[in-house]
Amino acid sequence: MSHIEWVLCPVCGSKTRLRIRSDTILENFPLFCPKCKHETLIAVRQLNLSIVQEPDAKTQSR
Structure with a gap:
């Protein structure tokens, strides 16, 4: 059985809406x-989350 965690x-x-x-x-x-209404690019392997890139305010549209 796989272990499940919230991201x-x-x-x-x-907590986000993603498990x-x-x-x-x-x-x-x-x-x-x-x-917080932020969007972040992430990478996940074996339940380890790492941030790929945080978008700056100029490229993020609302």
């Missing part, structure tokens, strides 16, 4: 946080 926002630390299993692999995934 936490790297900006504010709250991942231990065998999930994500690369260049746009993670959106409904609480």
Whole structure:
């Protein structure tokens, strides 16, 4: 049985709407946080989250 965890926002630390299993692999995934309204590109391997790039204010549209 796979271990399942919630993905936490790297900006504010709250739970997002995304859950991942231990065998999930994500690369260049746009993670959106409904609480702080930030979008961050992440990579996930074996439940380890790393930030690929944080978009700056000039490229992010609202």
